[in-house]
Amino acid sequence: MVILDGKKVSNDIKNEIAAEVKKMKAKGEKVPHLAAIIVGNDGASLTYVASKVKACERVGFESTMIRMSNTTSEIELLDKIDELNNNPDIDGFIIQLPLPKQIDTQKVLMAVDPDKDVDGFHPMNFGKMALDMSTFIPATPFGILELLDRYNVETKGKHTVVIGRSHIVGRPMSILMGRKGFPGNSTVTVTHSHTKNITQITSQADIIISALGVPNFLKAEMVKDDAVIIDVGITRVADENSPKGYVITGDVDFENVSKKASFITPVPGGVGPMTIAMLLKNTLLARELRH
Template identity: 90%
Template sequence: MIILDGKKVSNDIKNEITAQVEKMKARGEKVPHLAAVIVGNDGASLTYVNSKVKACERVGFKSTMIRMSSTTSEIELLDKIQELNEDDNIDGFIVQLPLPKQIDTQKVLLTVNPDKDVDGFHPTNFGKMALDMSTFIPATPFGILELLERYGVETDGKHTVIIGRSHIVGRPMSILMGRKGFPGNSTVTLTHSHTKNITQITSQADIIISALGVPGFLKAEMVKDDAVIIDVGITRVPDETTEKGYYITGDVDFENVSKKASYITPVPGGVGPMTIAMLLKNTLLARERHLLR
């Protein structure tokens, strides 16, 4: 069994990006600039955005965090997004989700300029991805592809089962794993909450990508020997015996499933670190495209 070490690979990617940024500086070019908009005071969102800011500092990017109150109106947020769309100093930006209930998330995502949509959520970018055109791939699926590629995990002709059909992970992964090329060329089954006999399906899978958000959902009896397991789930489980008062766990019963798997991602330290690394990679790509415009 081999651990797909997202922490190590993400550090490798950050080192590669840092080297590219140094070359940009040497040529007298402006370094990439990532902005993040956060609305409200959600603890997990604040932690995540702060980690993105630190990652920008680590690779030499410029970063801007824009904090707006939880009472921000939809029109105020849309105006801020339009301002970022028109700011030539900003190469890419994200709007941290979830948003307060008074704001229509779809309207917000549609307002983001696709050329600055480094999250890869805009329908234009999603459509280009589905057509195998050059575009921004959502950061978490992009990170999964990078892990599979760097560890040389065979995907050609394999049966990939995806658990969860979200627009952020499950649905894009179903497209990407079925595309021509590597990683890809696999036969994909997309499962979800209405899927019948899910154990029968997962037990036939060569590769399982679980993005359900249910702690310990994938059990050893649901997995065949030598399967590749990608655990995208990340849940805070209350635990008063720990200093933080909770522990982080994934969708997979790691202790038991790891005994059968050929490759497996841990939680934490697997897909999570890759998400931020690939957001940086998308921002670098946005900067390079900006230079061509």
């Protein structure tokens, strides 16, 4: 069994990006600039955005964090997005989700300039991805592809089962794993909350990508020997024995499933660190496309 070490791979990617930025600075060129908008005071969102800013500093990017109050109107947020769309110094930007109830998330994501949409959420970029055209791939699926690539996990002709159909992970992963090329060329089955006999389906899978958000959902009896397991789930589970009062748990019963898997991602330290690394990679790409 091989651990797909997202922490190590993400550090490798950051080092590679930092080397590219160093070359830009040596030539007197503009370095990539990533902006992030956060609306409200959600603790998890603030922590996540802060980690993105820290990652930018590490690789030599410029970064801007824009904080807006929980009472921000949809119009105010759209005005701020328009400002970033038209700011030539900003190469890419993200809007941290979730947004307050008074704001239409889909309307906001549609307002982002597709050329600065480093999250890869705009319908134009999603459509390009589906058509196998060059574009921004959503960071978490992009990170999964990179892990499979760097560990040389065979995907051609394999049966991939995706658990979950969100626009952020499940649906794009189903498209990407079925595309021509590597990683890809697999036969994909998408399962979700209405799927019947899910164990029968997962037990036939060569590769399982779980993005359900249900702690320890995938049990050992649901997995065949030597399957590749990608755990995207990340849930805080109360734990009195933990100093923080909780532990981070994935969708997979790691202790038991790992005994049967050929490759598996841990939680934490698997897919999570890859997401920020690939956001940086998308920002580098945005800068190259704009300059």
